[in-house]
Amino acid sequence: MKRRFLLGLILTSMLGSILVGVGQAEGQTSGEPKKRPRYSIRAKYDDRTAKVTGDLSVKVPVTGEPMTRLYFHLYPNAFANWKWGKESKPEQPGYLKVKNIKADGAKVVQRVKETLMEVRLPEPVQPGHSVQVKMDYELKLPKGGTRLNQFKNTAFLAQWYPMLAVKDKEGWHTDPYTTTGDPFYSRISDFEVTFEVPEGYRLITTAGDYRDPVMKPVTLRQDRVRDFAAVISKDYEPVEGKAGEIQVNLWYLKGMEDVAQELHDAAVSGMEFFSKHFGPYPYNEVDVVLGETGYGIAGMEYPGLVTSVDKIPTRKGERPAVNVVAHELAHQWWYAVVGNNQVKEPWLDEGLTTFSEFLFMQEKMGEDERGLLVKAAERTDQIHKEKGITSVEPLYKYSDPIYGMMVYTRPAAMMWALMDELGKDKVMKLLSTYYSCYRFRTATTSDFIRVANEVAGKDLQPFFDRWLYFKPDPKSEKQKRAS
Numbered sequence: 058m059k060r061r062f063l064l065g066l067i068l069t070s071m072l073g074s075i076l077v078g079v080g081q082a083e084g085q086t087s088g089e090p091k092k093r094p095r096y097s098i099r100a101k102y103d104d105r106t107a108k109v110t111g112d113l114s115v116k117v118p119v120t121g122e123p124m125t126r127l128y129f130h131l132y133p134n135a136f137a138n139w140k141w142g143k144e145s146k147p148e149q150p151g152y153l154k155v156k157n158i159k160a161d162g163a164k165v166v167q168r169v170k171e172t173l174m175e176v177r178l179p180e181p182v183q184p185g186h187s188v189q190v191k192m193d194y195e196l197k198l199p200k201g202g203t204r205l206n207q208f209k210n211t212a213f214l215a216q217w218y219p220m221l222a223v224k225d226k227e228g229w230h231t232d233p234y235t236t237t238g239d240p241f242y243s244r245i246s247d248f249e250v251t252f253e254v255p256e257g258y259r260l261i262t263t264a265g266d267y268r269d270p271v272m273k274p275v276t277l278r279q280d281r282v283r284d285f286a287a288v289i290s291k292d293y294e295p296v297e298g299k300a301g302e303i304q305v306n307l308w309y310l311k312g313m314e315d316v317a318q319e320l321h322d323a324a325v326s327g328m329e330f331f332s333k334h335f336g337p338y339p340y341n342e343v344d345v346v347l348g349e350t351g352y353g354i355a356g357m358e359y360p361g362l363v364t365s366v367d368k369i370p371t372r373k374g375e376r377p378a379v380n381v382v383a384h385e386l387a388h389q390w391w392y393a394v395v396g397n398n399q400v401k402e403p404w405l406d407e408g409l410t411t412f413s414e415f416l417f418m419q420e421k422m423g424e425d426e427r428g429l430l431v432k433a434a435e436r437t438d439q440i441h442k443e444k445g446i447t448s449v450e451p452l453y454k455y456s457d458p459i460y461g462m463m464v465y466t467r468p469a470a471m472m473w474a475l476m477d478e479l480g481k482d483k484v485m486k487l488l489s490t491y492y493s494c495y496r497f498r499t500a501t502t503s504d505f506i507r508v509a510n511e512v513a514g515k516d517l518q519p520f521f522d523r524w525l526y527f528k529p530d531p532k533s534e535k536q537k538r539a540s
């Protein structure tokens with residue numbers, strides 16, 4: 058995600074003044090998991106009732122220990138009884154109801170509590186086998202919802218189906234929804250989604266798109282993605298092009314014509330830049346969908362599909378949201394392909410993504426934001442002194458304004474400092490090595506540090522301790538004592 062208040066921070070610094078406001082690998086030790094959950098979803102959209110109805114089947118491979126229960130996230134239920142700030146409260150609520158759940162054909166007991174559903178299996182499923190869970194669902198889209206939303210002639214389907222929770226060595230991850238950060242954690246799966254939409258609607262998805270109105274049910278398939286997002290719309294128009302072999306589509310609404318081409322050029326340039334430095338993008342296509350995605354959010358990432366506002370405000374007026382598009386596209390590398398537990402260690406994708414965005418803005422757009430990062434590092438030192446909080450904490454620990462500084466900006470500053478220490482080539486080598494090692498897997502902070510040590514050929518633990526955990530540098534402590 059890209060946060061709106063960070064935009065203010067960046068822009069102010071560009072104008073010359075300062076604004077200082079306010080894992081576990083998936084049960085595997087090496088290589089990509091061979092067996093992935095396999096979803097098959099049918100989704101019928103009714104624009105008049107703002108409902109999506111259908112059924113979902115997911116085949117879940119069992120590894121480790123016998124499986125006695127499963128958990129699913131029903132994130133749309135966050136919009137049923139809004140518990141968070143008034144400013145982000147949807148105008149009309151939404152929900153996700155599930156019924157007729159079966160496991161391998163047998164009825165099961167389920168328990169739903171807000172955004173979490175527990176499914177108890179009639180009998181344990183042994184490792185090496187799999188269990189097929191089927192259910193019917195009814196999704197009501199909130200109006201004015203964050204990420205998940207119905208807006209004029211468009212439905213944004215984000216975290217919209219019963220999403221299988223992650224089970225790893227730590228057990229099941231059943232963390233609840235919250236409005237700070239992206240409270241989602243999922244693992245690589247295969248998807249087959251059949252959409253049926255009213256007359257005149259087009260489809261933009263994690264898999265392929267339908268540029269012309271969809272007349273009959275259509276089935277889309279995408280293997281090896283963490284999530285499946287879709288935008289069903291009558292209104293979006295595409296700008297199309299290629300970044301090497303990758304199809305790059307930018308979708309805009311009426312009134313955004315003046316920035317569509319420039320943002321498409323930036324998207325192509327970004328995909329080329331990140332592919333060159335970090336490693337190949339593994340999917341055929343990527344979509345950038347312009348428009349609002351919720352309160353406080355400038356953009357959001359999903360596999361193969363990102364959203365971004367079209368323009369960002371500056372004191373000299375609005376300008377195209379090039380850095381937001383770059384940020385969200387960099388998340389394809391840090392979130393979509395290399396996963397991390399975004400609830401437990403949100404810095405790992407947001408920090409690397411913010412660094413990638415800054416690098417792109419400097420090298421491709423000629424905007425040097427180094428000064429901002431230095432200031433952010435100083436400010437976060439002060440925040441740590443006052444509150445004791447570090448950059449490696451679960452997202453529930455951060456208040457909203459501190460979250461951006463600690464989780465986005467300080468780790469980006471850290472990566473820049475690492476370039477001073479090792480040189481740019483070594484840092485690019487670190488990122489490309491990390492990418493190729495953890496492609497389609499879930500990495501942790503210690504995985505990242507291990508790769509960094511290997512690539513650097515020296516122990517960088519004190520460096521990361523200082524930057525991420527605010528531990529004093531043993532070398533400088535020694536010097537202090539000597540003097």
Ligand SMILES: [Zn+2]
Binds near residue numbers: 059407410
């Ligand atoms: Zn982000």
